[in-house]
Amino acid sequence: MFDGLKKKLAEAVKTFVKSEAPAAQSASAPVPRDEAPSHPGVDAAPQEAGRPADTAAQSQNTEAIKPTMPDVKPASPAGGDGGRQQVAHDKKPKEGLLKLSLSTKVKKVFSSAIRLNEREIDDFLEQIRISLLQSDVSFDVTETIVADMKSRLAEADIDSKNMAAGLLRVVKGALADVLARSKQGVDIYSYVAERIRSNSLPVKMLFIGSNGTGKTTTIGKIAYRLKAGGVSCVMSASDTFRAAAIEQTEYHANRIGVPVIKSRYGADPASIAFDAIAYAKAHGIAVVLMDSAGRQETNKNLINEMQKIVRVAQPDITIFVGESTAGSVIAEQIRELSKFVKIDGIILTKLDCDARGGNAISISNATGIPILFFGVGEAYDALIPYSPEFVINSVMPN
Numbered sequence: 001m002f003d004g005l006k007k008k009l010a011e012a013v014k015t016f017v018k019s020e021a022p023a024a025q026s027a028s029a030p031v032p033r034d035e036a037p038s039h040p041g042v043d044a045a046p047q048e049a050g051r052p053a054d055t056a057a058q059s060q061n062t063e064a065i066k067p068t069m070p071d072v073k074p075a076s077p078a079g080g081d082g083g084r085q086q087v088a089h090d091k092k093p094k095e096g097l098l099k100l101s102l103s104t105k106v107k108k109v110f111s112s113a114i115r116l117n118e119r120e121i122d123d124f125l126e127q128i129r130i131s132l133l134q135s136d137v138s139f140d141v142t143e144t145i146v147a148d149m150k151s152r153l154a155e156a157d158i159d160s161k162n163m164a165a166g167l168l169r170v171v172k173g174a175l176a177d178v179l180a181r182s183k184q185g186v187d188i189y190s191y192v193a194e195r196i197r198s199n200s201l202p203v204k205m206l207f208i209g210s211n212g213t214g215k216t217t218t219i220g221k222i223a224y225r226l227k228a229g230g231v232s233c234v235m236s237a238s239d240t241f242r243a244a245a246i247e248q249t250e251y252h253a254n255r256i257g258v259p260v261i262k263s264r265y266g267a268d269p270a271s272i273a274f275d276a277i278a279y280a281k282a283h284g285i286a287v288v289l290m291d292s293a294g295r296q297e298t299n300k301n302l303i304n305e306m307q308k309i310v311r312v313a314q315p316d317i318t319i320f321v322g323e324s325t326a327g328s329v330i331a332e333q334i335r336e337l338s339k340f341v342k343i344d345g346i347i348l349t350k351l352d353c354d355a356r357g358g359n360a361i362s363i364s365n366a367t368g369i370p371i372l373f374f375g376v377g378e379a380y381d382a383l384i385p386y387s388p389e390f391v392i393n394s395v396m397p398n
Helices: 003-020 053-064 102-110 118-134 139-155 163-180 188-197 215-228 245-256 269-283 300-313 329-337 359-367 388-395
Strands: 203-208 233-236 287-290 317-323 345-349 371-375 383-385
Touching: 003 118, 003 163, 003 388, 118 139, 139 163, 139 359, 163 359, 163 388, 188 203, 188 215, 203 215, 203 300, 215 233, 215 245, 215 287, 215 345, 215 371, 215 383, 233 245, 233 269, 269 287, 269 300, 287 300, 317 329, 329 359, 345 359, 359 371, 359 388
Parallel strands: 203 287, 203 317, 233 287, 317 345, 345 371
Antiparallel strands: 371 383
C-alpha cells in the first residue's frame, strides 16, 4: 500500500539531489574545424573545386552570423556510420533533470549546511506537486502541502552531505501538518462501551456507499471485533436491491455467529432496519449494524430510500464505505451524499490494493469528514484504525 506515492516522492528527491551532474557543453563553445555544424538532416557540402580561398573565408564569415543551429556531427565518409548523424553534446543532462545553481554548489563545498534559493525550491516543489497529483491527492490538498513546504524550505538549512534526508524531513513535516488538520473521528468501540455503561441501547450504525466497495464485508469485520470484545450485535440485511446482497449478509452473520434480520428482495429496507432495532431491544443486544443498497449520488430513487432509512432508524453513527482505489471521484460522492444525510465517518477499503494511496492523505481534508478505519484485506481482523502516524510511516521513503 502507498507504494506508488512513496516511489514518486523518492524519485522527486533523488532527481533533485542528482542535479550535480556535469553541465552540458555551452552552445557557444568553439567547434573543431572538422565538426563544423550543418543543418539537421543535410550532409555538409564539399568545397567547390577551384573556389578561391578568400571567397571560402568570406563564406565562412557569412555563415558565422547566421542563427545558430543545433550542433550535429556531419555524416561520416562511406564505410563510417552509414550516413547517420550524431548529436555532439553526448553529456547533455536528461530532460527534466533539476540543476542546483552555481552558488549553491559552491556553498556545498565550503559549508555543512546550505539554503536553497527560490528557483531551486520552485523546481523541487513542482516535482512534488506532480507526484502528489498523480497519486490521487486532491488538488486543494496538494497546493496546501506545496505551500507549506515552500515556507519550510525558505527557512531550512539542508545538510550539504545528505540533501535527500533533509528534503524528506521537509516533506514529512508538511504531510504531518495536513494530516493533523483532519477532523478527529469517533472511536466507535469506545462509543459503544460508553453507551453500554450508561445503559443507552441499542447503538445503531448505518453503512452507506456504492456497490462493490466491500460495505457488507466491512460490516462483518466490525461485528467480528464487537463480538470478540464481548459486545452483542445484530446485522440488518437492508440491501434488498442488489442480487445476492441478503445472502452475503447472512453468510457473514453465520460465520461470525451473530443473528441477522432479513426479508425478501424488493422489501422496504427501512422496515427491515426497524425490525432489527426492535429485535435488539427485545433481546438486550447492544449494537445494530444496518446494511443498505449501494447508492450512486445521481440515483434519486436510492437517495430517497436512504433518507427513509435514516428517518425510520435514526442511526447514531452513519459511515460511508468506499474504495481507496476509486481516486478523486470518491470525494465527490461523499460531498453529494452529505447533502442528503449526515455522514459521521469514512472507512477506506482495499488499501492493500491501492498503489497510489493519495486518498488516505486528502479525503478527510477534501470532505471535512474523518477517516475511521482502513480495510487492508479480506480477513475479519483486516480492519485497522486510522492514524496519521500510520499514513506518514507508510508514505515516506526510507
